[in-house]
Structures are given as structure tokens and as C-alpha cells.
Amino acid sequence: MTILGQLGAAALSVFIFINYGFLLAGSMARIRARVQGRIGQPVYQPYIDILKNNARRTAVHHGVMFFLGPVFRLAGGLGTFLFIPAILNSPLFANFSFSGDLLLVMYFIFFGQLGMALGAGQSGHPYSPIGVSRGLAQMSAFELPFILSVLALAIKHNSLSITAIVQAQQGGIANWTVITNPLAVIAAIIAFLGMSMHNPFSVVIAPQEIPIGPPTEYQSGLLGMLQTNRSIFNAAKLVLYVNLFFGGASATDGVLYTLSASVLHSVPVWLGVTLGVVTMVIKTFLLYFITVFVGVSFPRFRTDQSIRFFLFVPTLIGLAGLILARL
Amino acid sequence: MKMKTDKSVLPNLDLSASDKGYFCDARPEVVEPVKGIWENFLNWARANSLWILGFGTGCGAIELRPLMTSRFDMYRFGVQPRPTPRQSGLFIIGGYASVKTLKRIVRSYEQMQGPKFVLGLGSCTVNGGMYWDSYNTINRLDHYIPVDVYIAGCMPRPEALLAGIKALKQRILDREAEGANDYARNFDWYKANQKKVITDWNMPDYNW
Numbered sequence: 001m002t003i004l005g006q007l008g009a010a011a012l013s014v015f016i017f018i019n020y021g022f023l024l025a026g027s028m029a030r031i032r033a034r035v036q037g038r039i040g041q042p043v044y045q046p047y048i049d050i051l052k053n054n055a056r057r058t059a060v061h062h063g064v065m066f067f068l069g070p071v072f073r074l075a076g077g078l079g080t081f082l083f084i085p086a087i088l089n090s091p092l093f094a095n096f097s098f099s100g101d102l103l104l105v106m107y108f109i110f111f112g113q114l115g116m117a118l119g120a121g122q123s124g125h126p127y128s129p130i131g132v133s134r135g136l137a138q139m140s141a142f143e144l145p146f147i148l149s150v151l152a153l154a155i156k157h158n159s160l161s162i163t164a165i166v167q168a169q170q171g172g173i174a175n176w177t178v179i180t181n182p183l184a185v186i187a188a189i190i191a192f193l194g195m196s197m198h199n200p201f202s203v204v205i206a207p208q209e210i211p212i213g214p215p216t217e218y219q220s221g222l223l224g225m226l227q228t229n230r231s232i233f234n235a236a237k238l239v240l241y242v243n244l245f246f247g248g249a250s251a252t253d254g255v256l257y258t259l260s261a262s263v264l265h266s267v268p269v270w271l272g273v274t275l276g277v278v279t280m281v282i283k284t285f286l287l288y289f290i291t292v293f294v295g296v297s298f299p300r301f302r303t304d305q306s307i308r309f310f311l312f313v314p315t316l317i318g319l320a321g322l323i324l325a326r327l
Numbered sequence: 328m329k330m331k332t333d334k335s336v337l338p339n340l341d342l343s344a345s346d347k348g349y350f351c352d353a354r355p356e357v358v359e360p361v362k363g364i365w366e367n368f369l370n371w372a373r374a375n376s377l378w379i380l381g382f383g384t385g386c387g388a389i390e391l392r393p394l395m396t397s398r399f400d401m402y403r404f405g406v407q408p409r410p411t412p413r414q415s416g417l418f419i420i421g422g423y424a425s426v427k428t429l430k431r432i433v434r435s436y437e438q439m440q441g442p443k444f445v446l447g448l449g450s451c452t453v454n455g456g457m458y459w460d461s462y463n464t465i466n467r468l469d470h471y472i473p474v475d476v477y478i479a480g481c482m483p484r485p486e487a488l489l490a491g492i493k494a495l496k497q498r499i500l501d502r503e504a505e506g507a508n509d510y511a512r513n514f515d516w517y518k519a520n521q522k523k524v525i526t527d528w529n530m531p532d533y534n535w
Binding site: 039041042045049053212216219220 | 535
């Protein structure tokens, strides 16, 4: 594929997964509303919100870094997504994955937060640094079980390429990491709860306590940029997790595991890719549902409580997963 | 999106010399709406995504809480609370505004980004209500900030508040909710009224 074709394909996959992120946020807000006995906002509410924010007639700025904060955040979200192969064996959704992409993706997950910390700091609002310090402390804590489980995968498959790790899980549920190394997956899922910043780890953006935390001063188009990042970053993390732990989604077999090889070969390419996307959507939806389920069930941890939590049980589980990978 | 960069207009006489550097002295600017169908589309988005500033200014703020519960559920209409004035577009003045609160109301209102809407809840915002001859509350809210919709009553029920929000939506769709521009156009008049009642004015003339 030429570089132009690759760019076009990447733009298409970003477009698809950004919209998926918006719809996911909208539908999950509705599910949360149902839990609370409400009807809830329309599924397309995130689109209206982002349109309204970008249509604001005035905007306030606090300096260069204040502008660059959301830009770095969006770059972090896009970077995370662009180096993950979204659908296996599909050049259209391969993005820019390469042999060492796992390390780069883990760096990009951190990158946006750090850029945002600088931008929020320049806004001069006292609540922003409080939110930033809480966010970075919590992130350093949940990063430990996450890295342990990723290390377990890298040791088991002897590779730092996401494509290789997904490839090794093809051929049935029995090959998925969640079956071959359940301990690493448990540690990673707990880290994911912290990463998605729902309850009980939502103290970073506590709306009534420190008005929404780091983005307190962000408004208009800059807030719109942060909302866009939220959807793409969410989609990227979900795709990464499904790739690493739940067998990913393949363009060649998709959901057709049960069909015979002769039927598989007769499936046209476009249908295979579509089935791959559908598989990915179903798997990521179910995975995201775990965080929503936990989020509506538990109250909020304080920062010190969540750090103590992450550094104790999930870290031990992650270490056990590491040992399991070497056995 | 227009950036406010014009300086050198407001005197900020009530700020000390050392504080002046921290604040801007630009006046609010009138930003005319776009002409044609595009503005209708943007107004549709504005009407269906109203973020309320979470600032309960008087006893009427107690009527805001039920709106979030399952009985009234304002999220259905695209209305949700927002903790910071920078991100919110709808300011609900909950009943009487004492002079002390009015100062904060002005600060918060000016920090909101246009187009912004104000909803006066309760009779106290219309003409002072039962606090008509009180020594420390204002009588008519729209002498101090532009108001889009009034909801009469003491207290109005949450249903009345929802009806008011519906009326506000219609006003936005009809292109009549231009309070932010009215404020910029009549800035000196509003400012003179505010300074008449707020005697300890120790903030910049325009807080953005």
C-alpha cells in the first residue's frame, strides 16, 4: 500500500472509531440512567454537546500552553489509536502498527495526560493542579498492574508487536489470553477501571468537589477538542484491550469461528472486514460494560485509597500472572 | 470563535495597582449571529444542549435538585448541570438575590461564554417578591444582567422550571435569546446599575 493509501485508510478507521466512541458514550449514559430509574439523554447527545461547544461565539485563552494542552491530549488519543491494528489481517484497519508498537502505545497512553497537565497548569485555576496531581498519582498506581500484565503477554509470546500477540490468539476462544493467562487479564481489567475514570476511581474529575478537575478552565472549541479526544481515546483503549486479552478481531474469520474452512475461503473481502468490525464492536461494548457495571455499583475512592488499592491486590495478581506466563 | 484580545478600554479603578496586571481590561464585544440556515442549525444544537451552571443563588436552587432525579429527569431534554461557569451556558437565578450574591452572580455570568442564557426562577427575580422592601436584596434582576425567561411563583414547582426551559428553547430557536450581545451593547448601563448597589466593588469591571 502506498503512503497515501495508508493515510486514507488510517483516516477512515479513525473516523469510524471516533463515531463509535461517541455512540458508546451516549448509549452507556443511557444505560446508567436506566440503572438510576431515569429515561436518560438521547444516544446522540454527545454529538449535540460537541457541536454546541464548537459553536460558542467567544473563547478565553490563558497562553500558549493552554492551547497546546488539548492538542497534546488529542495527539495522545490519536497516537494511541493509530499504532494499534484495529482489525487483524485487514490492511484497511492495520493503521501504522509495526513490530514494537506495544511500547509506543503504552507511551502514548501517558503522553496525553502529561500534555494536559501542562495546559491545565497554565490556566491558573487552583482546582486544575489538584485534579492533575490526583490524576497523575492514580495513573502511576494503575500503570503498575497494567504493565505487569503486558509484560506477562510479552514474555509468553516473546514479542512486543500487538499484531503478533493477536495472531497467537486466533483459532478459538481457548487461545485467548483470558483463558491462557486469566491472572494477567484480571490485573489488566482492574487497571482498566482506573484508566476509564469511572467510579470508584473518578475522584480526578470530581464535578462537585473540584469543579471537573483539570479541564476547569477549558471552554468552547478547546473543550470540544477534549471531548473528541475522550471518544477516540476510549475507543483506542478498548481496541487495545480486546487485541491483547480477548482475541482481537480478524478480517478473515471474524465471528465465523464455527464455520468450516471451505466456507471461510469463499467469504468476500468486504464482508470479512465488516464482520471483523462487528466482532470488534461487540467485544469492546461488552468490555466497556464491565466498567459501567462497576461504576454504577460502587461509590468513589479517595486518591490515597485508590493508590493503596492498585498497589496491593491488582499488583500481586499481576505478579502471579507474570509467574504463570513463565511456567 | 472570536478571541478577546482588545485591551486598553476599561479603567478597573477599584483594583489596586499590584492587582491590575492579573486582570484583563477588555470590554465585552458584540458577536453578531451568522446569517441564514447555518445559525438555525447551531441554535438547534444550543437549544438541545443546555448546561446549567451549578450555582444555587437563593432558596429556589432547591428546585434544581429534583430535576436530576428519576421523577423529572432533565437529561431527557439535553439539560445537565455543569460545575464551572466556563463550560455552562444557562444560569438559573434561584429566587431572591442578595447584594452579596449579586456580586458573585455578575462574576459568574461574565465568565460564561456566549451565547449564554439566564432564567429567573421565582417572583423575587421579577419584582422582589416578598423581599420587595428588604434592605439587602435587589428587586428587578434584569436591571443587572439580561434575563431570557422569568418563571413566576413562590416557589415554582420543578414542572414550572421544565416549562421555563422549554420556553427558553423556543426562544433560542426563534433567535431571540441574544442576552450576551444585549449585555455587551448596554454594558455601561448594566455596569452603572451593578455599581449602584454593590458598594464593595473590589474586582475588575469585566470578569472574563
